[in-house]
Amino acid sequence: xxxxxxxxxxxxxxxxxxxxxxxxxxxxxxxxxxxxxxxxxxxxxxxxxxxxxxxxxxxxxxxxxxxxxxxxxxxxxxxxxxxxxxxxxxxxxxxxxxxxxxxxxxxxxxxxxxxxxxxxxxxxxxxxxxxxxxxxxxxxxxxxxxxxxxxxxxxxxxxxxxxx
Numbered sequence: 001x002x003x004x005x006x007x008x009x010x011x012x013x014x015x016x017x018x019x020x021x022x023x024x025x026x027x028x029x030x031x032x033x034x035x036x037x038x039x040x041x042x043x044x045x046x047x048x049x050x051x052x053x054x055x056x057x058x059x060x061x062x063x064x065x066x067x068x069x070x071x072x073x074x075x076x077x078x079x080x081x082x083x084x085x086x087x088x089x090x091x092x093x094x095x096x097x098x099x100x101x102x103x104x105x106x107x108x109x110x111x112x113x114x115x116x117x118x119x120x121x122x123x124x125x126x127x128x129x130x131x132x133x134x135x136x137x138x139x140x141x142x143x144x145x146x147x148x149x150x151x152x153x154x155x156x157x158x159x160x161x162x163x164x
Contacts, residue, residue: 009075016079018128021087024080025055028073034070038062090117112138119150 006014015117016024041062046055093110094117097103106114112128116139124141139150 009071012075013070013079013082014130015083016076017086019079019083021080021084024076024083028076028080031076032069032073035065035072038065039069086113089113090120094118094121106154108154110153112152115139115150115152 016027019027031130039062041054041058043058043062046052055157090113093106093114097114103111103114116128118137119141124143127140127142129137129139136151137149140153141148
């Protein structure tokens with residue numbers, strides 16, 4: 001199934017949701033300051049018609065920045081909230097595990113979160129790919145310049161083979 005086309009706003013939210021929550025908040029502040037600075041620029045009156053093109057582009061940038069100074073930071077804030085909730089979920093799932101039986105009771109989504117949190121706690125940089133049973137890489141871990149691709153398999157009834 002193909003992915004539904006998203007707006008740029010939704011893309012920003014999704015991108016921020018894969019970052020640590022505090023990075024998303026920093027991006028919100030920085031983007032607000034940049035767009036606010038541009039929106040506050042004074043336009044000097046044109047001296048002659050030769051300046052018309054530059055004047056129009058400057059006015060366009062200022063007008064667009066007046067909207068973006070609020071929209072872009074909101075996208076980063078929403079993404080940060082999603083990231084914080086995911087972090088809380090991963091931690092909660094990890095802390096609840098007491099045995100192999102408790103792991104077997106997890107859904108495949110929770111199992112992926114458990115695996116990513118386990119590697120995160122072992123000092124790896126963890127990159128979670130978008131959720132979904134796509135048959136591809138679920139998690140990418142990085143440590144000491146080495147990149148490892150992980151495909152999580154959590155089937156209760158079947159053994160699943162893995163091809164490289």
